[in-house]
Amino acid sequence: MSTVAEVAEVVRGADALALACHHHPDGDALGSMLAMQLLCEANGKASEASWPSPWVVAPHYEFLPGLDRCIPPSEFPTDPEVLITFDLGRVERLGDLAPAAERAAQVVVLDHHPDNQRFGTHNLVDESVAATAVLVRQLADALGWSLTRDVALNLYVGLVTDTGRFRYPNTTPEVFHLAEELAEYDLPIARITRELFEKHRFQYVQLLSMALARTELDTDHGFVVAWLTQQDLEDFDVSFDETEGFIDHVRACQEADVACVLRESPGEGLRVSLRSTGSTDVAELAAHFGGGGHAFMAGFPSDRPILEVIEAIRALLPERTVPA
Numbered sequence: 001m002s003t004v005a006e007v008a009e010v011v012r013g014a015d016a017l018a019l020a021c022h023h024h025p026d027g028d029a030l031g032s033m034l035a036m037q038l039l040c041e042a043n044g045k046a047s048e049a050s051w052p053s054p055w056v057v058a059p060h061y062e063f064l065p066g067l068d069r070c071i072p073p074s075e076f077p078t079d080p081e082v083l084i085t086f087d088l089g090r091v092e093r094l095g096d097l098a099p100a101a102e103r104a105a106q107v108v109v110l111d112h113h114p115d116n117q118r119f120g121t122h123n124l125v126d127e128s129v130a131a132t133a134v135l136v137r138q139l140a141d142a143l144g145w146s147l148t149r150d151v152a153l154n155l156y157v158g159l160v161t162d163t164g165r166f167r168y169p170n171t172t173p174e175v176f177h178l179a180e181e182l183a184e185y186d187l188p189i190a191r192i193t194r195e196l197f198e199k200h201r202f203q204y205v206q207l208l209s210m211a212l213a214r215t216e217l218d219t220d221h222g223f224v225v226a227w228l229t230q231q232d233l234e235d236f237d238v239s240f241d242e243t244e245g246f247i248d249h250v251r252a253c254q255e256a257d258v259a260c261v262l263r264e265s266p267g268e269g270l271r272v273s274l275r276s277t278g279s280t281d282v283a284e285l286a287a288h289f290g291g292g293g294h295a296f297m298a299g300f301p302s303d304r305p306i307l308e309v310i311e312a313i314r315a316l317l318p319e320r321t322v323p324a
């Protein structure tokens with residue numbers, strides 16, 4: 001394990017930094033990486049930032065400052081001096097950027113996933129923090145780099161998405177302290193919330209209504225499950241990344257401890273998302289399928305058919321002795 005001070009030393013000593021986050025980046029991955037890139041820019045440190053193919057972000061992240069400065073994976077440095085990865089626990093999640101990690105002279109891993117495999121030369125992995133954005137804040141501090149409004153906005157996006165809008169069990173007093181500090185940069189909180197979570201095209205609302213109508217509840221296992229096929233996305237003209245927040249509606253179901261959403265990603269197989277509102281550790285559940293995450297929020301990819309995966313998950317859930 002590396003300390004924040006050691007990572008700051010690596011950053012100070014580098015002429016240029018290559019920054020990368022995981023594929024289909026979420027708010028914490030993107031927010032942490034973009035915050036770091038903007039910090040570098042403000043402090044005269046050269047940097048390039050990217051994420052693996054497919055080279056797209058969900059429409060609700062398009063407003064993030066600095067996104068337009070990112071480069072496609074095809075232009076990413078092939079043998080960087082220092083590569084920093086954000087919000088990922090295993091090198092495979094770097095997709096087509098993984099070779100850069102293998103050839104980099106130094107790899108700094110900034111992450112908070114409990115199952116992080118510490119694949120870097122420097123691993124700043126702290127599972128006690130709510131988001132990787134918290135680590136970027138600490139790193140800026142150690143470097144003596146001041147935040148700007150755009151940096152604060154990106155860090156706030158990491159914090160608000162990884163705490164499920166300050167609702168998940170990782171929403172500690174420290175989270176609110178940092179949120180307060182970031183909000184002081186005159187952040188448009190209501191607009192950020194609307195952009196991230198509330199604004200969708202009418203087609204999405206219709207897709208949501210169809211998919212919620214066929215959602216299945218298994219009271220014996222406290223399990224609620226919904227799915228979106230590639231055909232559904234085509235029928236409603238909705239993109240895969242647009243459906244990231246779908247699980248928030250499914251996890252509203254009070255009869256279930258475990259909520260599951262399976263989504264077919266065009267050309268990439270199935271992405272399975274799990275949320276726990278009870279005592280079930282869904283990171284453990286996801287690990288059975290080669291995935292991982294946090295106890296309350298996890299996921300895994302799969303090449304198996306939707307119904308088969310649902311049955312395999314159900315088989316791992318204990319039957320309830322007391323009804324909900």
Ligand SMILES: [Mn+2]
Nearest residue numbers: 028087132162
């Ligand atoms: Mn995260």
